[in-house]
Amino acid sequence: MSHVVVIGHGMVGSRFVEDLTTADVAGEHLVTVLGEEACEPYNRVLLSDVVAGSRGLSSIAMPSPAHPRVSVQRGTAVRAVDRERQDVVLADGSRVPYDHLVLATGAAARVPTTAGLDGPDLPRGVHVLRSIDDAREIIAATLNARRAIVLGGGVLGLEAASGLAGRDLAVTVVHPAPALMDRQLDEAASRVVESTLRRTGVDQRVGVAAEEVVLEEGRLRRVRLDNGEVLAADLLVLTTGTVPRTDLAVGSGLAVERGILVDEDLTTADPRIHAIGDCAQPPCGASGLVGQGWEQAHRLAGLLTSGTPTGVTTGVGDVVRPKTAGVDLVTMGVCGSGRADDPALRVVRLSDPSAGRHLEIVVRDGRLVGATAVGAGRIGTDLVTTYTRQTPLPADPAQLLLQAIAPATSGTRRDSPSLIPDRATICRCNGVTKGDIRAEFASGATTVEQVAEATRATTGCGGCTDAVCGIVDWLRAGDASSPSGTASREDRFTQAKHEQDRAETGAS
CATH class of the missing domain: 3.50.50.60 (FAD/NAD(P)-binding domain)
Incomplete structure (x- = not known):
């Protein structure tokens, strides 16, 4: 039986353990998790909500891995990794052997080199x-x-x-x-x-x-x-900003640049040591978003259980919508300075600062590869859908922006649950589509909590919670095959689709 040691019990480390135990149907792996913090894992993406007072500390807690082959040691600091002996050395001098070691140590907050902040500890205030x-x-x-x-x-x-x-x-x-x-x-x-x-x-x-x-x-x-x-x-x-926590890798002689260097399968130069999440530097680059870390966790779990990585690590998932009260803002893909000096990109812009509105799309080969929407309401959500699904664009892509100022038409709303395709992604953090929710509902998951347990929707940034609630309400009303629903359900889903991107995933 293989012993997998995971250093780090945060959002990515705990997800990896969950994915590993799910994939390990033959029961071939024992897992030991070493977490530096003494508490249960929690959703770090939502800490700003806690500061704002919109969420309590208890509401951002995440389930700790509960499995007979998993041992979790909280409040445990790791001093070193001994690659020759193939074990890790804890702060108290004890050792934990491993067959595979997964570094999920995350990142630390960066303190700038500013006068007054040069002491060993932060000043009061x-x-x-x-x-x-x-x-x-x-x-x-x-x-x-x-x-x-x-x-x-x-x-x-x-x-x-x-x-x-x-x-x-x-x-x-x-x-x-x-x-x-x-x-x-x-x-x-x-x-x-x-x-x-x-x-x-x-x-x-x-x-x-x-x-x-x-x-x-x-x-x-x-x-x-x-x-x-x-x-x-x-x-x-x-x-x-943040600084990847790479000290254990450096101390054990592993290659480190900004993060711990890994290949596309999240493996270091030592085939028994892997790195995922904010501490890792894969060939595709690190986005800093939790969705990429979760994708890495899933991929590595597949590699360790079947020898074949699951999914494709792309680093995509770069839709950013800050949780800032009164500011409607979403960006995705190639935007800002990232589009500079690329002749293959076509940029279309509609800016009206006096109205608090700025819209921009970036197109390559007839596909939307980036966008920015400020103060644009529904158009921001529509651009996210077009970008994530890579929907072909109209011959004149400016039509995507003109919708933002076009008058509303009568009739059934185009974002009613009945008109949203099953392939449309509702929870971007976990890649859950409307069709996934429908399938789990048909299998007996008839509450939001049951859907979350079955699909993980709502457990990431939390921005899709209202959208999932709207779909579940619609399904429970028995209108899943109907071209229309009640006005109240459409209103709820419309609001949810406009708000589901507001929480950010670890542009953090």
Whole structure:
């Protein structure tokens, strides 16, 4: 019997164990999970919701692997990997042997090299947002804070800023790049997002860097910017990216660049050691989104149980929609600076900053390969569907954007559940289609909880929950074969389809 040791009990590590035990029908593997955190696994993607107060800590908990061949050791730190002896050394000096070792150590929050942040510990009033303990500390800090600064205007930064503004703090985002979410947005789109954010109570300094965090008696008081401006603050949240946790790989002599180098089958140069999730660097690149980590977990489980990897690791799944109150924004595929200087790309844009709207599509060979939609409502959801399904485009792709300003037509809505194809993806994190939900419903999964257990829909970023509820309501009403449903069910599904992309998957 093979002993598989998994280092890391987060979203990807726990998913791998679940996939492995499901695929191991012959019962050939024993699994030991070594988790550094003392708690059950939890959905890290939803930590910004916890800060915002829209979710409680208990609501983001994920089920711990419960299987007779699985042993989970929580609160266990690993000191080293001994490849020659083929075991791992724990902090207390004990050793755990392995036949296969899976590194799912994730990533740590990056602390910028800014004056005032150069000590071994963060000063009082300064926090990162990477763990459940970080979220608790930020929430506690808001009770006595009036002015907050979020350093870093990526997806997580905007979500954190929106959450803090919802707790009645005056919030300013400081971002050194010329555009917010500069991995996804160009400057034109950013300007529209900036003006919309201001209306929600989130101010920004874009294209300006923090030069110094000013402390008094070891506590945050102000942040000095490189343009000379000084901002007073009681709370500083650092959302300046992540650093893959590769120390165990480095210490054991494995090849590391940004992450742990693995091949397309998630295997390092040592055939008995694998890496998945945020700590891994596959040939296709790392997206930083949880969907890619889950795809890797599924693929590796297939490799270890059958010798054949399951699925294809592509890194696709790059639909990003920040959870920012009052800001309707979605990006996907090639966007922002990623489209620069590529003559094969056709870009069509509709920008109306005064109306808070910016739309852009990127086309290659008659297919949608990227898009940005700000303040566009339904069109953003439609673009996501076109992109993920790779639907052929009309001869004039500008028609995709003109729908955003076309008047509504009467009759059955085109996003009624009855008109959504079975192949349409409802839960992008887990690749669950409407047809999958229908099939499980027909097999007896007649509640949202049962559908979630059978398909994993709703267990990722949570953005598809309302959409799944709408489909289950429609199926329970017996209208699955009817061309129309009741107005209330259509209204619920319409709203759900517009909102299902709002939670982000680990642009985090």
